[in-house]
Amino acid sequence: MSTLYEDIGGEAAVDAAVEIFYRKVLVDDRIKSFFNDVDMEKQMAKQKSFLTFAFGGSSKYSGKSMKDAHSHLVERGLVDSHVDAVVELLGETLKELDVADDKIQQVVTIAESVRGQVLGRE
Amino acid sequence: MPTFIFKEQKYQANENQTVLDALINNGIEIQNSCRSGVCQSCLLKTESTVESLAQKGLKDTQKKEGLFFSCQQTVVEGMEIFECHESNKSSVGVIIAQEPLSASVVLVKIDIKDKSFGYNAGQFINLVRSDGLCRPYSIANQSGRNIIELHVRRIPGGVMSEWLYGDDLLGQEVKITGPIGECYYQDVYSDQDLLLVGTGTGLAPLCGILLDALESNHSKKIYLHHGALDEEGLYYVEKLKSLANENPNFEYIPAVLKGDSDKYNVGNIVDIIKEAKLNVKDTTTFICGDPDIVKAIKEIVFLKGVSSKKIFSDPFVISKKTCSV
Ligand SMILES: Cc1cc2nc3c(=O)[nH]c(=O)nc-3n(C[C@H](O)[C@H](O)[C@H](O)COP(=O)(O)OP(=O)(O)OC[C@H]3O[C@@H](n4cnc5c(N)ncnc54)[C@H](O)[C@@H]3O)c2cc1C
Ligand code: HEM
Numbered sequence: 001m002s003t004l005y006e007d008i009g010g011e012a013a014v015d016a017a018v019e020i021f022y023r024k025v026l027v028d029d030r031i032k033s034f035f036n037d038v039d040m041e042k043q044m045a046k047q048k049s050f051l052t053f054a055f056g057g058s059s060k061y062s063g064k065s066m067k068d069a070h071s072h073l074v075e076r077g078l079v080d081s082h083v084d085a086v087v088e089l090l091g092e093t094l095k096e097l098d099v100a101d102d103k104i105q106q107v108v109t110i111a112e113s114v115r116g117q118v119l120g121r122e
Numbered sequence: 123m124p125t126f127i128f129k130e131q132k133y134q135a136n137e138n139q140t141v142l143d144a145l146i147n148n149g150i151e152i153q154n155s156c157r158s159g160v161c162q163s164c165l166l167k168t169e170s171t172v173e174s175l176a177q178k179g180l181k182d183t184q185k186k187e188g189l190f191f192s193c194q195q196t197v198v199e200g201m202e203i204f205e206c207h208e209s210n211k212s213s214v215g216v217i218i219a220q221e222p223l224s225a226s227v228v229l230v231k232i233d234i235k236d237k238s239f240g241y242n243a244g245q246f247i248n249l250v251r252s253d254g255l256c257r258p259y260s261i262a263n264q265s266g267r268n269i270i271e272l273h274v275r276r277i278p279g280g281v282m283s284e285w286l287y288g289d290d291l292l293g294q295e296v297k298i299t300g301p302i303g304e305c306y307y308q309d310v311y312s313d314q315d316l317l318l319v320g321t322g323t324g325l326a327p328l329c330g331i332l333l334d335a336l337e338s339n340h341s342k343k344i345y346l347h348h349g350a351l352d353e354e355g356l357y358y359v360e361k362l363k364s365l366a367n368e369n370p371n372f373e374y375i376p377a378v379l380k381g382d383s384d385k386y387n388v389g390n391i392v393d394i395i396k397e398a399k400l401n402v403k404d405t406t407t408f409i410c411g412d413p414d415i416v417k418a419i420k421e422i423v424f425l426k427g428v429s430s431k432k433i434f435s436d437p438f439v440i441s442k443k444t445c446s447v
Contacts, residue, residue, distance in 0.1 A: 045161045
């Protein structure tokens with residue numbers, strides 16, 4: 001059986017998605033300030049980690065925990081509404097890439113599964 | 123156990139250890155994060171052959187330069203590893219000319235003694251003075267010459283730039299290391315419009331790219347935007363205007379923040395790029411100079427729809443380095 005990651009289109013899909021997603025992030029007044037202080041290439045590489053994870057493609061993601069990766073953002077005021085915004089932009093991105101609704105739902109579920117960790121509650 | 127070299131020092135690794143783990147094991151701090159070859163924070167450089175997985179997703183220019191993800195590469199016996207902005211190639215150079223280009227910019231010509239020191243115009247070199255003072259400068263003349271040209275802006279109180287601008291240095295020996303960076307012209311861009319944007323001596327690498335593109339008979343559009351605070355900050359105006367006259371596909375657009383609007387575009391270069399019409403699907407962009415302006419323009423060009431893979435930049439960040447002589 002093919003995985004969700006393969007179904008969406010694997011690495012090529014991540015590459016396409018990261019450009020669309022990051023364009024949305026940069027102009028979204030709710031969250032853009034969290035992404036502003038770093039250089040663009042580095043930031044996009046991090047967002048690629050995010051998308052690879054959400055697409056179910058990083059079973060071997062062995063980096064920092066989600067909690068550690070976002071703890072400095074929680075200090076700067078990261079709360080649930082910001083996660084809502086990120087999840088919304090993620091969904092819009094996949095729609096633009098013509099990903100089927102049920103697949104989008106699966107991606108959103110994966111992203112939602114780490115909400116507590118991202119916000120430092122778990 | 124395999125050995126490897128990092129910053130000119132020899133270290134040992136365990137069998138099948140990744141470069142990242144081996145460095146950390148040896149007490150060297152290397153940025154890292156995802157450890158799965160995605161986040162790019164552990165990027166290093168080598169001239170040894172690396173596994174394809176260790177370069178997956180990198181731009182072609184980065185692969186050519188030998189950049190690789192240290193978390194995805196096992197240590198190969200004898201491999202020499204560098205930080206991204208370092209290089210093992212070096213040559214003695216002799217300063218053979220210092221010509222003022224404006225009240226604040228001097229053209230420095232350096233005769234490269236090692237004739238095998240190849241470079242691409244637009245890349246930068248580290249210029250090392252005999253006391254070890256070391257600063258990066260961009261190569262402003264065409265590729266494939268034995269003499270490189272630098273445009274150095276005098277920064278009041280700046281150690282290296284005051285020296286290059288003010289002292290009589292003809293015949294002076296310096297060390298050159300490099301070349302480094304991905305701001306240069308390649309034939310694969312021949313079907314692309316080129317958007318070149320720079321402030322101050324950010325014009326230097328763009329001149330190199332422009333001259334190489336023209337020499338390669340680049341037939342698509344080339345737009346060169348040069349921004350400065352005022353008229354004083356512009357240089358090479360006549361030279362670039364005449365190149366634009368000779369090459370109908372090349373457009374030179376100087377802009378000043380304050381000044382005579384009959385002669386120049388007046389306004390912030392960031393806004394000027396915001397308004398510029400671009401063929402976003404087929405434009406390759408090079409942005410150089412002041413770091414804040416480079417960052418802002420990169421974002422604008424990206425938001426207009428140019429793929430990040432086609433945006434190259436050299437922010438002239440201030441470094442206070444000394445190097446081995
Ligand atoms: C990739 C790269 C390429 C570069 N290419 C060029 C080039 O082609 N031409 C060129 O002229 N420079 C270039 N630079 C900048 C150059 O390397 C030096 O930073 C610059 O010449 C100042 O060095 P200095 O020793 O004279 O000043 P320093 O002694 O290092 O600095 C003296 C003081 O001036 C301030 N200062 C330093 N730089 C600036 C600045 N740009 N604007 C305002 N204040 C400053 C510092 O904060 C410090 O207080 C490049 C930098 C990078 C990273
Ligand atoms: C919804 C679930 C989320 C997931 C699965 C997720 C995942 C990730 C991952 C894997 C990284 C890379 C970490 C690293 O390797 O360093 C990352 C970094 C980052 N994330 Fe998230 N993220 C989520 C939500 C958010 C939200 C809501 C924001 C802000 C609005 C955010 C902002 C960032 C920023 C700014 C970085 C880069 C941090 C840095 O540069 O150090 N993330 N995220």
